[in-house]
Amino acid sequence: xxxxxxxxxxxxxxxxxxxxxxxxxxxxxxxxxxxxxxxxxxxxxxxxxxxxxxxxxxxxxxxxxxxxxxxxxxxxxxxxxxxxxxxxxxxxxxxxxxxxxxxxxxxxxxxxxxxxxxxxxxxxxxxxxxxxxxxxxxxxxxxxxxxxxxxxxxxxxxxxxxxxxxxxxxxxxxxxxxxxxxxxxxxxxxxxxxxxxxxxxxxxxxxxxxxxxxxxxxxxxxxxxxxxxxxxxxxxxxxxxxxxxxxxxxxxxxxxxxxxxxxxxxxxxxxxxxxxxxxxxxxxxxxxxxxxxxxxxxxxxxxxxxxxxxxxxxxxxxxxxxxxxxxxxxxxxxxxxxxxxxxxxxxxxxxxxxxxxxxxxxxxxxxxxxxxxxxxxxxxxxxxxxxxxxxxxxxxxxxxxxxxxxxxxxxxxxxxxxxxxxxxxxxxxxxxxxxxxxxxxxxxxxxxxx
Amino acid sequence: xxxxxxxxxxxxxxxxxxxxxxxxxxxxxxxxxxxxxxxxxxxxxxxxxxxxxxxxxxxxxxxxxxxxxxxxxxxxxxxxxxxxxxxxxxxxxxxxxxxxxxxxxxxxxxxxxxxxxxxxxxxxxxxxxxxxxxxxxxxxxxxxxxxxxxxxxxxxxxxxxxxxxxxxxxxxxxxxxxxxxxxxxxxxxxxxxxxxxxxxxxxxxxxxxxxxxxxxxxxxxxxxxxxxxxxxxxxxxxxxxxxxxxxxxxxxxxxxxxxxxxxxxxxxxxxxxxxxxxx
Numbered sequence: 001x002x003x004x005x006x007x008x009x010x011x012x013x014x015x016x017x018x019x020x021x022x023x024x025x026x027x028x029x030x031x032x033x034x035x036x037x038x039x040x041x042x043x044x045x046x047x048x049x050x051x052x053x054x055x056x057x058x059x060x061x062x063x064x065x066x067x068x069x070x071x072x073x074x075x076x077x078x079x080x081x082x083x084x085x086x087x088x089x090x091x092x093x094x095x096x097x098x099x100x101x102x103x104x105x106x107x108x109x110x111x112x113x114x115x116x117x118x119x120x121x122x123x124x125x126x127x128x129x130x131x132x133x134x135x136x137x138x139x140x141x142x143x144x145x146x147x148x149x150x151x152x153x154x155x156x157x158x159x160x161x162x163x164x165x166x167x168x169x170x171x172x173x174x175x176x177x178x179x180x181x182x183x184x185x186x187x188x189x190x191x192x193x194x195x196x197x198x199x200x201x202x203x204x205x206x207x208x209x210x211x212x213x214x215x216x217x218x219x220x221x222x223x224x225x226x227x228x229x230x231x232x233x234x235x236x237x238x239x240x241x242x243x244x245x246x247x248x249x250x251x252x253x254x255x256x257x258x259x260x261x262x263x264x265x266x267x268x269x270x271x272x273x274x275x276x277x278x279x280x281x282x283x284x285x286x287x288x289x290x291x292x293x294x295x296x297x298x299x300x301x302x303x304x305x306x307x308x309x310x311x312x313x314x315x316x317x318x319x320x321x322x323x324x325x326x327x328x329x330x331x332x333x334x335x336x337x338x339x340x341x342x343x344x345x346x347x348x349x350x351x352x353x354x355x356x357x358x359x360x361x362x363x364x365x366x367x368x369x370x371x372x373x374x375x376x377x378x379x380x381x382x383x384x385x386x387x388x389x390x391x392x393x394x395x396x397x398x399x400x401x402x403x404x405x406x407x408x409x410x411x412x413x414x415x416x417x418x419x420x421x422x423x424x425x426x427x428x429x430x431x432x433x434x435x436x437x438x439x440x441x442x443x444x445x446x447x448x449x450x
Numbered sequence: 451x452x453x454x455x456x457x458x459x460x461x462x463x464x465x466x467x468x469x470x471x472x473x474x475x476x477x478x479x480x481x482x483x484x485x486x487x488x489x490x491x492x493x494x495x496x497x498x499x500x501x502x503x504x505x506x507x508x509x510x511x512x513x514x515x516x517x518x519x520x521x522x523x524x525x526x527x528x529x530x531x532x533x534x535x536x537x538x539x540x541x542x543x544x545x546x547x548x549x550x551x552x553x554x555x556x557x558x559x560x561x562x563x564x565x566x567x568x569x570x571x572x573x574x575x576x577x578x579x580x581x582x583x584x585x586x587x588x589x590x591x592x593x594x595x596x597x598x599x600x601x602x603x604x605x606x607x608x609x610x611x612x613x614x615x616x617x618x619x620x621x622x623x624x625x626x627x628x629x630x631x632x633x634x635x636x637x638x639x640x641x642x643x644x645x646x647x648x649x650x651x652x653x654x655x656x657x658x659x660x661x662x663x664x665x666x667x668x669x670x671x672x673x674x675x676x677x678x679x680x681x682x683x684x685x686x687x688x689x690x691x692x693x694x695x696x697x698x699x700x701x702x703x704x705x706x707x708x709x710x711x712x713x714x715x716x717x718x719x720x721x722x723x724x725x726x727x728x729x
Contacts, residue, residue, distance in 0.1 A: 029556070047568055054578065057578070110466065113463050129708040130708060134663075134704055138701065154498070385572050392687055396688070434570040
């Protein structure tokens, strides 16, 4: 490794005062300037000057003509859009680096225990080669809300449906004027005028013949035995036309698998599920009058999974994509630190009967603390500047919910906001946020030179 | 007994890591499969359906992409931006790094500390002022403008990296060369650069990928005729969903070069990225 983030690299190179004096003359100095000049000119014109310019520009209004002092900076914390950006950036900084460092640490420790560690590290590091744009497209695709397109919702929906089941007839509704009325909760009810021994027909429409369950049979109404309430739920539609509304005609199909309840005084007292021909029987009913109810669960819309890219989840979702990119980095860097740990200490602890968890907590983590700090700080700096992922993954209408400092700075300056005063102030804020890192770098460098 | 438990726990560890590895591979695999499916198939079902119906897969989207002059132009623009940037950064940083490590000029150490401080300056702060500057110079909306901006923001890290590497060259080697009457230029070319080859390679790989993958800088400084692949694809994400058959192969095309570089130069890549992460 050439230059790592830890202190072990740059060797001091103190040029002794005696020998190179020959080169210190005017000609030597001119040569030195020629070597350094191209880089320094570019740095001066395109980095140093812009920093100074931005600081100055941030003190002027949108058009750049009126001096407004710190107004742009106070506006930053009052304007709802920029305030949202500040909040989201805080959220990013609080969540992402800690998660990444933790995940990297766990994986770095675990991967030491398998023989294919190198292959695994390579695989995990690979996303670092991928542009944020490509990663953004990948995850925009993965987070798609339609379970037929987004892999995450496809997984979520299949797990959900495996446990909660699917509603059989999301599109069905009752034939109007034939005794069934829709309730507020989406269920359907008959009038409370049925008694044991009666047979009811429950005509429904709105199911495409192609959507009928494969086991469905033609509807048949059988007479009820004494003490039971019978009925049939069927699709009141004859393929090819004809038939009478509200009556069971030849060729009309039963609706199997529908839940039916007998309701008395507002309470369900019995329930049944319809047979392949749509018939059902509710038994064990006391004499009296009942209403039949088709609960709303029969008609529930299919579960479509989680709105990953909706306003509430969009930031965590984008952080998820960020984890995919950076976990390998954290793991490899921590792994490099791990390999420098004194083997003796670990072996001695093992000899003393310490279990793996104790070794991890009492020895590995404390010894790795400097590396973990460097990883964490590096990630904080990078997270504060995140731009592309947010810009690509958050769909247009959700941009304002996902916005962070870097995207907001872009929007305000170039993306329609057109307020270069506020834009410059946001840029300066980004710079101020990394000043601690700047001081840290300079200090570390000077220390390494002693 | 402990052996059994060890075996069991190592089995669990392996299973866990395999699971993580599969999760990490899925996004790229999904993109690749998506890139090989027609728009109609993509509208009907997710890429995973292609696992059971491999007949859906074809290179038609890629063929269409190569016919799309906007995309091929953007691909070449990406090359025309990243290659000169990489060369310029490496050359300029090597020259400056040598001056900072082994030559003497007034204020050298202070200037170098400024360079170290510039390591973490976010590119965002340069966008607006440099855009104005380039507007006056006629560089705005052109490939040279994008290149210059990238070079400037790549230099602090590059100079830092190379100066530190050069400083580790044993003093006796340089002094001997100087005694033999070699000019600084010859010493730089024939002694320093060959010795520093690993550092130069890591820097080049890192810098190349950084620029190849950039979107933000080009989004501002490139116009429609000089835009790289990332910007061309970004404009396609507006109607996300209806154009997966363009976006997915485009994204895959944009990441195939970095992946090849990654697998060809694994070590340099990892070292370059690790060192460059201070940015």
